[in-house]
Amino acid sequence: MTDALPIDAAALVNGMAVRARAAAAILARAPTERKAAALSHAARILRGEAAAILSANADDVARAEAAGLSSAMLDRLRLDEKRIAGIAGALEDVAALPDPVGSTIDRVERPNGLCLSRVRVPLGVVGIIYESRPNVTADAGALALMAGNAVILRGGSEARASNRAIHDCLVAGLEAAGLPADAIQFVPVTDRAAVGAMLAAQGLIDVIIPRGGKGLVARVQEEARVPVLAHLDGINHLYIDRAADPAKALALTINAKLRRTGVCGATETLLIDRAYADPAPILAALADAGCEVRGTPEILAIEPRAIPADAEDWDTEYLEAIIAVTFVDGLAGATAHIAAHGSHHTDAIVTEDEATAEAFLAEVDSAIVMWNASTQFADGGEFGLGAEIGISTGRLHARGPVALEGLTTYKWLVRGTGQTRP
Structure with a gap:
């Protein structure tokens, strides 16, 4: 025809x-x-x-x-x-x-x-x-x-x-x-x-x-x-808690954003606890990998290659090598940001504090909520379902x-x- x-x-x-x-x-x-x-x-x-x-x-x-x-x-x-x-x-x-x-x-x-x-x-x-x-x-x-x-x-x-x-x-x-x-x-x-x-x-x-x-x-x-x-959109978040292991935080951020930027499980917004000790290596690694970092003034002060984020960035599924980044005040700040801007698709926390992790898993109202795992695992095949x-x-x-x-x-x-x- x-x-x-x-x-x-x-x-x-x-x-x-x-x-x-x-x-x-x-x-x-x-x-x-x-x-x-x-x-x-x-x-x-x-x-x-x-x-x-x-x-x-x-x-x-x-x-x-x-x-x-x-x-x-x-x-x-x-x-x-x-x-x-x-x-x-x-x-x-x-x-x-x-x-x-x-x-x-x-x-x-x-x-x-x-x-x-x-x-x-x-x-x-x-x-x-x-x-x-x-x-x-x-x-x-x-x-x-x-x-x-x-x-x-x-x-x-x-x-x-x-x-x-x-x-x-x-x-x-x-x-x-x-x-x-x-x-x-x-x-x-x-x-x-x-x-x-x-x-x-x-x-x-x-x-x-x-x-x-x-x-x-x-x-x-x-x-x-x-x-x-x-x-719907995969406006997915990765939250790095103050108790995150730095090696895990770095590896998970790079994988969650950049393994394949065009899939719906890709992380689009990175949330970092203000009490997290050293966010600079994570921001630098993103920029070094060719990812455009869009951040708040606090982020720009740490990573000179970052550019200012605007209001639309927090509600955007990029599906590109672009990530929005902001600091939040602990778990409460992270869950509030996700509730305001997330799409109920996939959100993850990086932390070694079990109590904080369990609170995140319970409070975030998304179809998939993760602890110390890349959001790119949001896939039926990876869940053992054969496909989706x-x-x-x-x-x-x-x-x-x-x-x-x-x-x-x-x-x-x-x-x-x-x-x-x-």
Whole structure:
């Protein structure tokens, strides 16, 4: 299908959703072994098609560079042999995970003899709208499939060739395992009207998951008539407490900010306890590594290469080699700053004081809160979940890395022996 021709977005998406609903009914009853086999086949096919995928990705990157895409977006878009291997490995990891479908959450017997249990069931048809990252095509398809859902994927136009190449491998895996190809569908056009049609597909799509920038998520939340599981900004904080080990503080700061600046788990704001003995080496190490330090006057007085921070810096997800830095008055100052400026994604403390650490873990209201660990561990694969759809920063249904369990709901099963209600 070509984007040069006018499309009826509603007809396109609704047709996909009807086919997905039929596929979802089959997947809900599919044995674990068959779903796992589909992913294993897809991983093998993906490895075999690595050269073709990299060629498609090179075309996407060239177009993105010509369009002036930011370095962070280019990093998310670009594939290489190592990333291809990682995508294939993630498919196999998901295939090896315990199947949540049909598992019992809890069971209780009432005084009247009724036996009640809650069991996990698929959500049904999941729509995923995302930007830049081709690996999301594989991760989202794999997780949705293993959780018994059919999925409709709408990737960003900047990654259209890469996404289609990866999607072809997933479909081939489904067919090799005897599962319907409609279980994982990819919207074949880049027309933005298709996004609107997905958001309006109430009764056809059961949940929408956006994964992308603030503009995308805002549009989804504003327009959706379908329930939304949101992934918002990663305005993540690393707080260096007065009792932090200097070596850990330095290593964690550099890793949390600079390992990969374009991921949502990257630290964007560094908070330093005013009572911390020697912050200068940390600030110097950031600047030496090519990171732009934006700080308050106190920070500028210590690190001459730093530049003044403005009010917007405390509320910005840079996804670049830029970090905002300020001093705070102890734990109370750190938690107050995070409450005022954080996005409830991931926040971390560096300290050797267990009581302070436990207070931080309890008081910070984020999906992921860490002690003496890099915020870059905010990732479903690192959490042992195989992969993730995204990091949910909300409070309902699923929170943190959304993986298999986050793509299920539950139903009540009631077993009786003839009880009637008095």
